[in-house]
Amino acid sequence: MFLAWKHEEQTTFLREAPSQILQQSLKFLDKAIADAFDKKSPKGFPRFKKKGTSDSFRYPQGFKVDQNNSRVFLPKIGWIRYRKSRSLTGELKNITVSRSSGKWYISIQTETEAGSPVHPSASMVGIDLGVAKFAKLSDGGEILRLNSFRKQEKKLAHLQRKMTKKVKFSQNWKKLKAKVQRLHQKIAHVRHDFLHKHSTAISKNHAIMAVEDLEVSHMSKSASGTRDNPGRNVRAKAGPNKSILDQGWGEFRRQLEYKLAWRGGMLLAVPPAYSSQKCSRCGHAHPDNRKTQELFRCQQCGLTINADYNAALNILAAGHAVLACGEIGSQNYSVKQEPAEASLEAAGIPRL
Ligand SMILES: [Zn+2]
Structure with a gap:
C-alpha cells in the first residue's frame, strides 16, 4: 500500500x-x-x-x-x-x-559463527537481590547499590519546577526541556554502565547462577490502592518503590541470562520460598528469625549471620534442588536456559 x-x-x-x-x-x-x-x-x-x-x-x-x-x-x-x-x-x-x-x-x-562455549568456571552461586544492597552472593561477595536516580533527583525536581514557570514551547522552556532530557540520559547511562560491569564480571566467574524468580514489576507495583480503598503503608512503600525501580534488577537478570548463555553457563530461576526468613543451616522458617534488615538469627539453632547472605545461601540450595530433581515443594520453578552439557559436567553436576 x-x-x-x-x-x-x-x-x-x-x-x-x-x-x-x-x-x-x-x-x-x-x-x-x-x-x-x-x-x-x-x-x-x-x-x-x-x-x-x-x-x-x-x-x-x-x-x-x-x-x-x-x-x-x-x-x-x-x-x-x-x-x-x-x-x-x-x-x-x-x-x-x-x-x-x-x-x-x-x-x-x-x-559470525560461534561454537558451543564451555564455561571456564565450575562454580555455582546463589544471588539475592535486595534493597539494602544491590546483590549478595552465596560465596560472600556483594554488589553495593547505585542510586543514580536518588542522587540526581533533587536536581531533576528543581529543573522541572523551573520548567512549569516558563511559557510552554518558549525558547527558555525548550532549553530547560533539553536539560531535563540530558539529565535523564545521564542517569540512564550511569545505570547502564553499572549493570553491565557487574553482570559481565559475575557471569565470568560463575557457571551457574540461581536467582529468585521474583516478578520485579509486582514488587514495584503502586501501594496507593484506590480512592475508596487506600492501600496501607502508602508512605512506607513510597520509598522502597522508587529504590526498586532505580535498581534495574529486571535488566540485570536479563543481562545475566544472556551473558551466561554466551559463556556456556546458565541462569536458574528458583521460586521465592521464604528465603529471607528460612535458616540456611537448619531450615527453620519464621518471621522472628529476621529481627532487622541486616541480621538473621535463627530461633531454633541459633545461627547468626548477615540476612542477605543467609538468603543467598537458601537460593543456592534451592538451585541445587532444581538441578537435582526439581523437588523443592513447588511446581512453578523454571529452568531458563538449557545448559551446555559439558559445563554441567564441569560443575560436577550429574546429567539427568
Ligand atoms: Zn537454624
Whole structure:
C-alpha cells in the first residue's frame, strides 16, 4: 500500500524515506502486534509514536561501512562520519540509526559463527537481590547499590519546577526541556554502565547462577490502592518503590541470562520460598528469625549471620534442588536456559 500512500496528501512525507526503511518499519509493527497477542510475552499493545521521541529507523541493506575512515554510507543520505566505539567483525546484517537527546547513534548487527562455549568456571552461586544492597552472593561477595536516580533527583525536581514557570514551547522552556532530557540520559547511562560491569564480571566467574524468580514489576507495583480503598503503608512503600525501580534488577537478570548463555553457563530461576526468613543451616522458617534488615538469627539453632547472605545461601540450595530433581515443594520453578552439557559436567553436576 506504500505506493498509494506516497501519493496521498497527508502522507507525502513517506516519499522522503527509502522504501526499505518503510518496509522495515512495517516489519517492526508486525512483530510488535504479534508479541502483543503472544500470551507468553509481557509486552503490551504497541503505542503510536510522536515525531521527535525515540526516533529511529533501520536499513536492512544498501548501506556501506568504511571502518578505516570511520564513515558509513546510508542510502538517500550519503557518507557520514561516526565516532567508532568498537571494531566490527562478521557479516554486516543491518544498520539502525537512532536519535536520543539530540545525538544520533548507529548500531550495526553482524553475524559470525560461534561454537558451543564451555564455561571456564565450575562454580555455582546463589544471588539475592535486595534493597539494602544491590546483590549478595552465596560465596560472600556483594554488589553495593547505585542510586543514580536518588542522587540526581533533587536536581531533576528543581529543573522541572523551573520548567512549569516558563511559557510552554518558549525558547527558555525548550532549553530547560533539553536539560531535563540530558539529565535523564545521564542517569540512564550511569545505570547502564553499572549493570553491565557487574553482570559481565559475575557471569565470568560463575557457571551457574540461581536467582529468585521474583516478578520485579509486582514488587514495584503502586501501594496507593484506590480512592475508596487506600492501600496501607502508602508512605512506607513510597520509598522502597522508587529504590526498586532505580535498581534495574529486571535488566540485570536479563543481562545475566544472556551473558551466561554466551559463556556456556546458565541462569536458574528458583521460586521465592521464604528465603529471607528460612535458616540456611537448619531450615527453620519464621518471621522472628529476621529481627532487622541486616541480621538473621535463627530461633531454633541459633545461627547468626548477615540476612542477605543467609538468603543467598537458601537460593543456592534451592538451585541445587532444581538441578537435582526439581523437588523443592513447588511446581512453578523454571529452568531458563538449557545448559551446555559439558559445563554441567564441569560443575560436577550429574546429567539427568
Ligand atoms: Zn537454624
